[in-house]
Amino acid sequence: MLENNEIRAQIDNRNETVGKKIREAEMSKVPFMLIIGEQEEKDGTVSVRRHGEGDIGTLTMEAFAELVKEEVKNSLKPFNV
């Protein structure tokens, strides 16, 4: 899903506690953390944490992809000659 939207994402599947994974993701300054619990999995949503801001709510994958695309578009305009 994220791949199709050209969003560069990784999955942290290591056998570690969630706390540790969050701390490490925090350290690496990755802009978005997508936490998928049982409820989210059932609903097809993700709980999104923004680096430096914290929780920004639960979104569908589509809505999240849209959010990222929008921000990329705003920070990187095409070069017009």
Place this chain on the structure above:
Amino acid sequence: MIKITLPDGSVREFDSSVTPMDVAKNISEGFARNVISAKFNGTTVETTTPLTEDGTLVLYTWKDDEGKKAFWHSSAHILAQAILELYPDAKLWVGPAIDRGFYYDVDMGDNVITDKDFKTIETKMLEIARGKHDFKMRSSTKEEALAYYKGRNEYKVDLVEGLEDGTITFCDHDTFTDLCRGGHIPNTGIVKAVKVMSVAGAYYKGDENNKQLTRIYGVSFPKQKELKEYLELLEEAKKRDHRKLGKELELFTFSQKVGQGLGLWLPKGAALRSELENFLKKAQKKAGYEMVISPHIGQKELYVTSGHYAKYGEDSFQAINTPKEDEEFLLKPMNCPHHCEIYNHKPYIYKDLPKRYAEFGTVYRYEQSGELHGLTRVRGFTQDDAHIFCTPDQLDQEFKNVIDLVMYVFGSLGFDNFTAQVSLRDPEKPEKYIGSDENWYKAEAAIINAAKEKELNYVVEYGEAAFYGPKLDFMVKDALGRSWQLGTIQVDYNLPERFDLTYKGSDNELHRPVMIHRAPFGSLERFIAILLEHTGGNFPLWLMTEQAILLPVS
């Protein structure tokens, strides 16, 4: 009566012997309260110096660099007095203002200053400052000056020995006196906050065969609040140090085995680099650049032709020899000579130009080990280099296009605060420069015209151009208010001459193309370092090589 011209061009008349402070009060009492130093006819004077001839007067407040210089210079006097009061056997050498603060070099004798002593020194300095002692300049004969220091301070004796009689001045305040050329704030009371920052060893006269003195670094401010903000900024800068972030984010490393100043890019750093390269490649393609590739070495003759051997040969990496005698190669210190030879691979007519050759070209320059610093000063680095070869008439448009590209790069990476400097010839010494007058006029007009049309915030500096052409530099302010030079655009009349570059004009004659060197990033190493310190590692989302991480909980 004398005529005093102010920076806005206005002229005011005063009785002779008026002081800069009198002039300030004449302008407005409120302004005068903030004036702390002055320059008269280009020379630094005291705010109390009587002016006795017509001239131009510039008055400075804390907000001006010159004001800060006077403030910190004066603070060095206060530091020196505090040191002598606390350590009567200490011997002073010199203590200038620096970029951020000041220092004093002192022979501490048997005493050692450590950070435990800083508080005591600061308290003493503030006690002196609160006395609101005036800084007063006094002339002295060489004889008097020597008599004053003989037997008590051999460093000052040596300084006085080197001065001409008739030029020697002292500055007195409170009970303290020091050999000094001048440039003080009115009194010590203006200094409201001080901080001793650090101590370091410094050889007398910078010669390691001499005695090691103690260099005491300090900084001071007219408000406690400003000191607090400054210390917070330093703390933030430490957190954002690119060497620290590079390690934490696993972007790059250095290895003693590989060699000092030779960065090793780790997978995440390499990904970041190629993201930046792709970003620029895409924009450059749109702007009509063509990518080229050239080797990392070239024959020595190539650099003799270009003139780079004369500049980098002796002090840089030495020649690479081959089994064949007399054959010598050099690691390239610049990409330009290779690109000139790329241009030379076939004849051009005017319709073929401009040619814009771009390369992420890695160059090597031997920096002294003491000069090396993380990724900002290295011995091998990759320039986002390009050379544009055009006709003199195309210069105008090409310059504008390059400015557009540079501004696009800055905008996309969140550098919103920048100024430009246009460096032109010294109009009084045209013989110092190569290239025809006509071409210089054209190029200088093209740069200024482009800067104007692109609405750059720019200053013009005469006499700052290289001997081979005028240039435009961008100075970028980062998030912590520090300035970095990025994105130089340099016109060059020299290399086309040296490499005998030509094109056939519409008149069927051969002409010299003009060359433009330009690199919006400068080098990828330095640029990434600056970007890390500017953003603290939180790059714009488009540049993040990892934008999201999925954390399954169950």
